[in-house]
Amino acid sequence: MYRKVGLRPINIRLGLFQCTNKLFLSDDITGLQIKEFARKNAANALSVANMVMGIASILSSLNGHYHAASWLILIGYLLDLADGAVARRLGACSALGAKLDDFADFTTFGIATSLLLRTSDLLDNILCVCYVLSVFVRLCFFSSGIPFMYRGLPCIYSSAILASASLLSGGNLTLLRVIAVAMIPFMISQNFYPHDKVLESQAWKKAVFVGGN
Template sequence: MILMMLPPSSVLQNTRKLFLSEQLGRTQITEFARKNAANALSLANLVMGLSSILCSLNRHHQCACWLLIVGFLLDLADGAVARQLNACSPLGAKLDDYADFTSFGLATGLLLHADGILDGLLVIVYVLAVFTRLCFFSSGIPFMYRGLPCPYASSILACTSLLTGGHLVVLRTVAVIMILFMVDQGFYPHDKVLESQLWKKIVFAIGVLMMFCSPSILACMYYLIWSISYILFPGFLWSCKEDL
């Protein structure tokens, strides 16, 4: 009724303003989504880590392990999404570090079942190794890490726990080996699974499919072989050709 009482020129102007405001709103939403897509993945990784901690505290150890493996996939994806969308930021880097420390440090340490003083000491040393790895990962060489990236150590521990039924001796032995790899300051390539050769993208895609569509033992073996291959053949398999 009000629009009918206005002159045609006023109606046209109001319609144009409404259209422009809606268009501006969509643009702002799209830009917000672009800038925060990678942050959402890092936040999801953080949630996986916190959920894994709760599962470990309530003795749901298998669920805790699978949540860490999901976090492993999310961590591989968030950096690729940030670079693809040109949305890298200091906030995103900090959020990624907090998520990594929670999932691959605290939550993974709880898989070791700290039931005594020595066991608790091992958990503390493992968490400190992850902390050190996150603080001093830069090697000074482009596209190279110094020390084994903690997501791979976490993946190996989670898969070992699932495959051995949480056998403590085996778990703690593997944990000690992972600590040595993380603090030895050896060079490891920035794998860029989703930004490199096609076969690496296929490895990632198969990992996602196996998470939801295959028997748990096969999925565990797949992630274990994937993570160990990164340790044994870092340069031969996992260096990006364009980075060499």
């Protein structure tokens, strides 16, 4: 009888130890799950941030704040460069990430960038529509995965050039119209911009952004 009573404190301690051990193991598992979730979605978060910059740029343009709109596009440009690098670095490429990236690119480098050209003039509005459609076509060809169809200037570079030109020229519409008209065939035709490594080099990416400073 006394022996059985004497074992109770030991059993209670063992039970508490097991519960504590399970709690620590559960915390470790939760921590690992959080880290894995962060690893898989780090690039997606950057894509969403890029889209937010695009939406903010659209709102800025609609309110006539073209200087702020241009800077927001360039911030989106940096975020777009970062999300691809992060995805490759962490090995977190996914179908969802690719779709988010396309949506973000269309928002920031299509709609938001085209609004830098918008005025009350009909021809300017037509140019905006043509620019957005060219970005749409470029993204469709890129996403299709068909090698012989994908070529042309990536819309991110065209957008960065336009945003930088807007900042450097103080929003000179004549210059922006000329650049936009030149960029449209470059984006949709491989004859104007065959797939080469010059504009895809890290030095060129940095140079385009520095143009806005």
